[in-house]
Amino acid sequence: MGKPQCLRIDPRWGLLLLWALMSLPVCAEDLTDLSLEELLDVEVTSVGKKSQALADAAAAVFVIDAEDIRRSGATAIPELLRMVPGLQVGRLDANKWAISARGFNGRFANKLLVLIDGRTLYTPSFSGVYWEQQDLLLADIERIEVIRGPGATLWGANAVNGVVNIITRSAESTQGGLLSVAAGGEERGAAAVRYGAEIAPETFARFYAQYRERDALVTINGEAGRDGWDSGQGGFRIDARLAGGDLFTLQGDLYRNNLRQQLRIPSPEVLPERYMLVDDRLQASGANLLARWERALSVSSQVSLQLYYDHVERDEYYVAQRHDILDIDFQHRVMLGARHDLVWGVGYRHVADDFSTTRLVSLVPDADARALWNGFLQDEITLLPGRLNLTLGSKFEHNDYTGVELQPNARLLWRASPRSSLWASVSHAVRTPSRAERSAKVWARVVDSGLPPPAPASLVAATVGNDDVVSESLTAYELGWRLMPMSRLSLDLALFYNDYDELRTSGDAPVVVGADRDALYLDLPFANQGRGHSYGAELAGELQLRDWWRLAFAYGFLEIDLEVPESSRDRSNDSLARADPRQQLSLRSLMSPRQDLDLDLWLRYVDGNYPAFDIGQFSSLRIPAYWELDVRLAWRPRPGLEFALVGQNLLSPSHQEGYPEAFAALPLEVQRGVYASVRVDF
Secondary structure (H helix, E strand, C coil), rough: CCCCCCCCCCCCHHHHHHHHHHHHHCHHHHCCCCHHHHHHHCCCCCCCCCCEEHHHHCCEEEEEEEHHHHHHHCCCHHHHHHHHHCEEEEEECCCEEEEEEEECCCCCCCCCCECCCCEEECCCCCCCCCHHHCCCCCCHHEEEEEEEEEHHHHHCEEEEEEEEEEEEECCCHCCEEEEEEEEEEEEEEEEEEEEEEEEECCEEEEEEEEEEEEECCCEECCCCCCCCCCEHHHHHEEEEEEEHHEEEEEEEEEEEEEEEEEEEECCCCCCCCCEEEEEEEEEEEEEEEEEEEEEEEEEEEEEEEEEEEEEEEECCCCCCEEEEEEEEEEEEEEEECCEEEEEEEEEEEEEEEEECCCCCCCECEEEEEEEEEEEEEEEEEECCCCCCCEEEEEEEECCCCCCEEEEEEEEEEEEEEEEEEEEEEEEEEECCCCCHHHHHHEEEEECCCCCCCCCCCCEEEEEEECCCCCCCEEEEEEEEEEEEECEEEEEEEEEEEEEEEEEECCCCEEEEEEEEEEEEEEEEEEEEEEEEEEEEEEEEEEEEEEEEEEEEEEEEEEEEEEEECCCCCEEEHHHHHCCCCCCCEEEEEEEEEEEEEEEEEEEEEEEEEECCCHHHHHHCCEHHHHHHEEEEEEEEEEECEEEEEECCCCCCCCCCCCCCCCCCCCCCCEEEEEEEEEEEEE
């Protein structure tokens, strides 16, 4: 298949494009009279676990609101996250994604904490997220708040490089019915229905169900991949205002995914390849239930109590796993005098898991249970009313692997003017070991032994868990500036320097555990031998050209320099550093020339990078840089009815974004696609 020629952006082009946007001629009489409060006082809750204006948040925060979601043309949460500067998003096959913040991206990225309505989407086996199992009805999402940089002081371990907090709409705001259907080439078919009603005085409920089927991607040779999938999900939410003004929420989801994947399995007896291809059909299912109670004790004091249960099952060729998580969280916010806004809380999490044992993957013990206790305290101190705030706080956690972990931070915010705010922060965060890093043995690699006969022709290596593995740590330094230089333009700039230590590698002392006529078998235990730093810049901006035309701009630059001992047999973090694109660009144009018509364009650029790990014959291939364009045209002939036509990845027939990491087979490419949709609100 012919490859499109892709350009590499010099970092100066990002600033040049920003200057060009600021210089565009705009007629004053055609501009929307934008208020400063509307643009700088958008409320967020993820930075301080309280509602606060975006302009008062001393962190790098980006908000994807309901309008952005509706007009994006995206069909899944990962596609929406491409809007965010500093987030690396790559589609690995039809049903797998790699998503991280500020580097270390890959299928099993473990330094980004993701939540839905306060429920952590945490997979205990590798401390990351199975994105294909998070198939929310996008119309029910109120906003997505993304913090780039540590959020561990409030959210805990694994909120190392960022936090993605997905907040759904209340049941009261989704009354009535919704029916939507879509069909196309890559998005083969999708249907969703939702209905909300007031089931009792001051008590609202909604119920939803959806199903979708997606086509397989293509290999780099242009052949059809074997990775198509379908998914079904349903759920409910109830919101009630109780006597005395208390608020109560109960919500839950139930889902099942049927996914295909082609695996490349180590097999030393298969010569000369030493690997065999396996077509796998895996199933992933789960259910969750969350309850939350909130009470205002006074005008300056509020408490909340949240409890959730999450059950996940996943069965694939190389392992079957089941997880059950019970989480309890209490929080209290209180104003102490005129200068102290204090938030504190305590929590408990119980994790139980059960794994199958196969010839490729085993865990000892195969079933286990662990407890996590935590508490946090954060005080926002007003130094100069309306001008200067200092935030101090820390998270205190105890886990069964590494004991007590402290994760403090200090943040300073200066409101230089009504149109400008500057902030700075110093934070410490940790990524605690996962179950696999402590207990797993994974046979994943076969190489030529280089030994003469009658010695075995192959070396088969397994990565092995290690009880001595400790937490990876980060100390982060950040600077930020939000400003509105003119009524039609808002900008948000963040600079950061990250210092990493105790990064996970495989150790320098392989252990011979067996041999036969075909192979010599080695164990490579995990260790903490990596260290290094990264730095970068992230810029987001919005320009209102006319009352019916808005531009949204995002640019990210990232440089990572890690050190891994030459003796380490698995330079995984060193490879991961090379796997992250140095530059990314997103430019969205949202036009509504008439009230019943939308025309939206989304241009994206991603720098070239390298595979994140050794996959044999493909380990030296560079993933090319690419430009892509999405277009969405929507027409509303009457209120409550919308027809839309969406084209995705239109600039090339196909392009590669990454590699699946677990027993990866042939690399796959994302194809150009078109789909049509109809939405009816009733």
